[in-house]
Amino acid sequence: MSAIRQTTSKSLMLFSGRAYPELAAEIAGHLGVTPTPTAAYEFANGELFVRFEESVRGCDAFIVQSHTAPINTWLMEQLLMVDAAKRASAKRITVVAPFFPYARQDKKHRGREPISARLVADMFKTAGADRLMTVDLHTAQIQGFFDGPVDHLFALDLLVDHVKGRWGDREITVVSPDSGRVRVSERWSDKLGGVPLAFIHKTRDPMRPNEVVANRVVGEVEGRVCILVDDMIDTGGTIVKAAETLFEAGAADVIVCATHGVLSGAAVDRLKNSRVSEVIVTNTLPIEPARQFDKLTVLSIAPLLARAIKEVFEDGSVTSLFGGAS
DSSP, X not given: OOOOOOOOOOOEEEEEOSSOHHHHHXXXXXXXXXXXXXXXXXXXXXXEEEEESSOOTTOEEEEEOOOOSSHHHHHXXXXXXXHHHHHTTOSEEEEEESSOTTTTOOSXXXXXXXXXXXXXXXXXXXXXXXXXXXXXXXXXXXGGGSSSOEEEEOOHHHHHHHHHHHHTTSOEEEEESSGGGHHHHHHHHHHXXXXXXXXXXXXXXXXXXXXXXXXXXXXXXXXXXXXXXXXXXXXSHHHHHHXXXXXXXXXXXXEEEEEEEOOOTTHXXXXXXXXXXXXXXXXXXXXXXXXXXTTEXXXXXXXXXXXXHHHHHTXXXXXXXXXXXX
């Protein structure tokens, strides 16, 4: 006999960073597993340490981390978890980053700038990641930064279903906050039955980040419910100014929809005190009770992530989750 033959079974193991363990636990619940026990702490000088407390040899490892503030700490922790899994002989390692860090820095606007999103993708690959799973990238081109399979998931159906249930009996216009999000807005329009589209033409000062200089509405918004769609809400300044521009153009109501609720700085106060009727986000990032407010609706992304993880583990089709061909 020239070889030993053995029938092996696959094992799925889910790992959670410390940034948002509640999301990982919710994903695990949908999968019918429990997150693998992990020891993690910081040394006095700020260095991080991680160790898995169970054997991971030969497993299909899914390492979940939500990149909230302090983002650099949680990015480094996930990199260390990937390295630990690689050195412990995990068979395949998938980085699950619902909110991809540094995604807004996906190209050079001026000379002498980094392309930080590419650097992050390179770091995941160097650490030992075989696959990347994320939700609603800032731009689709970031998929090409990672040298391996990328599962780019979309929260569109989740958000659209909520909007249909809450606002579907009104006359709706889908509004892109800038010309760069028009394609996403077109997909929203299709899902809502071909409602009208509008976009806000805005100008920025490149020396003043997170700040819009001027807005102008292009499209039919007067007397209509305007669904203002974006990938994230960070400081809230851009989206609140866009909403005010829509009201000045005669909008009856403005609903803000975004996948990622970053909600930095004064974002909560800006949104809470604005004329916006509802702010809809998913829980790709944690939103502490102190930052929640009456207008805020948080939808769970965990079922979608769990289904995608199951498809990857079973060598199925992630594309089929969004109506694509298998």
